[in-house]
Amino acid sequence: MDTAKPRLALLRSMTDEHVLRTLMRRERATRAEIAAATGISKPTISDSVRRLTESGLLVDTGERTTGRGRIGSYYSLATDIGAALVVEIAPHGVAGEAVDAFGAVLARTSTPLDRDAGEARTAQVLAEVAGTLAGQVTGGLRTAVVSAADPVDRRTGALVHLPDAPFLVGELAPVPLLAPHVDGPVLVDNDVNWAARAEMAGGRATGVRDFVYLHLGEGLGCAVVSDGEVRRGHGGLAGEIAHLYTAGPGGRAMPFTEVFAGLGLRRPSSTAIDVAALRTAVTGAAAASPRAVLATAVCGALLAAISLVDPEIAVLGGDWGPDLVPDVAARLAGEARHVPVVAARVTDPHLTGARATAVERLRAAIVATTAVSATATPAR
Amino acid sequence: MDTAKPRLALLRSMTDEHVLRTLMRRERATRAEIAAATGISKPTISDSVRRLTESGLLVDTGERTTGRGRIGSYYSLATDIGAALVVEIAPHGVAGEAVDAFGAVLARTSTPLDRDAGEARTAQVLAEVAGTLAGQVTGGLRTAVVSAADPVDRRTGALVHLPDAPFLVGELAPVPLLAPHVDGPVLVDNDVNWAARAEMAGGRATGVRDFVYLHLGEGLGCAVVSDGEVRRGHGGLAGEIAHLYTAGPGGRAMPFTEVFAGLGLRRPSSTAIDVAALRTAVTGAAAASPRAVLATAVCGALLAAISLVDPEIAVLGGDWGPDLVPDVAARLAGEARHVPVVAARVTDPHLTGARATAVERLRAAIVATTAVSATATPAR
DNA sequence: GGCATTTAGGCAACACTCCTTACTAGGATG
């Protein structure tokens, strides 16, 4: 049954949720202001504020209203209500933030890493970042959201290595590493998905409920957004397009990743794309050919996405994705089905996307403190 | 704000919903039975049943309990509470059903059509089927769910013709055609998506939340199920894979549909696949070659789906899809990423899938009769 | 300076919902 059992306590917890969510948007407010904002009557709001203050979630800030009329008391969320951890794990380093329920960044830290620092070192740095930030917030970390530059197993949150794709961060399991510092759930997803969420909330895909975000950098990735949500698939590997068959040099069908091998655009003894070499090949005057080959290959991947997910637009991101927008758009326009192709806009999209989700989840955790439990009492 | 305003009327409507949904599962029940099933107290249930009876949604059936103890009265949904229309539009004819809130089929009718009956004739038959069924149910048709053997525009519900794909049913707009006979919303989706929903609810994909359903018949189609829902994409064209680039004869990259043109497996002067010819080519002893080409092409399409949506399994349906399961499975097993490939199981999947959704939507419409409106009263 | 105005908040009464705890009704069971 999806409808909760009707109990008076349910109404009360709904009122409390309205009050809390209002104060997550407004920083501070008097009871009369909360009543006006929610449409709930003043006595009911007063009751709720008294309850929430007693349970420690709200505090009287000591500030008082000025201006005409009776002086009112301002209330706000308690300062020890907790924070959320946001972490970005990339081959070049680990960056972390602690954000509060308003979305404000309370603390920030980052540690650079050598390209081949190794998994043990990365794990150590990740734990250090979490520990540092946990020590800087009152109320502790109540949830964590992690962006990792590798595919993520949806169930365990661990990073996974796909054959013929670069393993940038390496064998790493963020969930157990963060558990000592975070008192709550840890959500791990790959950086491409976070970038797509960032574009959806304020970037080129604002308000778009169905689109794809193609990440073209050292690795190849794609985020699939359907009905307003990033879809991760059964194991979390949705959008891992390295093995997608596309058109390579000479019109031959081949996995996307092999197109780069064929063009000699891979880093030495690696499956990672050599971004510098690729840019040179693409910008060189006499180099019309590799550029056209790449545009065709990208176009093939886009056609697969168009066929399967019917996006409203396609966003190209990553180190060299935006450079190819005109070529891909022109090439795609000649196909039977096509969509607008635009370049990604959000800078630092991985942290930006993860931050918004972290705030959401922190807010949900706070609200859940007062929510009536959904477990129905056994029938008699 | 996603949380409704807390009002006492909300609790009451939740109680009413519990009562109604219980009687949608049980056909008839006494108030004490409803109380036991929902966990809500007997007096509250009695109140709710009185309200719902007065408003005409429930009726005292006149039946009485037998056995020890005081005699109880059985209640059930009113017979004039309405029904849902389920229609399947295919090139070979139009089939329709009227189903009640229990999922029982109240009436059924079908009209065969010639292959080239034309759109006007199809529209006429559709309206006739709806009119016939509307006249056979008390309470009228409160919603309709339509399965059509062509791509469907998600916003308008109209059938659309994609280039280089067969247009089996033709230019048809079911929504305005059904409007005179249905007092409520009309949902149109293509037959492949309904088949996938049928496999999800009792077929090969029972309980699977992420999978793809490949329809291989006269046309080529695919249903994408992510997080337990069929994803339709921006315009409703998700899964229209005719133009997906895959590997054709000689390892050349080409749109899926052109593979069949290259093999001479299209109907004369048409973009539709010649299923009879295909089966002959595939079962013929000396015909190992076209069979391998087809398996490879299907495998390419599957790889695209695996890359983009990460399914748990792949289901092959359609006229000749199940025949190719062993070949495709073997071919796919050699790829870097693969999933189990199984044959579709549900017979008559289009009506089966649509029926379940129709019942769901009918139930929701009935419950909405009593629900408190979500529109908050303006703040004062 | 005096006074009406304005606004936050408190209080009391009310309406409503659900629950608990009896209690009643009336056929089965022995």
Next chain:
DNA sequence: CATCCTAGTAAGGAGTGTTGCCTAAATGCC
């Protein structure tokens, strides 16, 4: 015929949210 068992009812209570009126205190106008 006494007892048991069960559906339903009645009464009372606890706990919501709302309305309407009141107070307190600062502002602004005359």
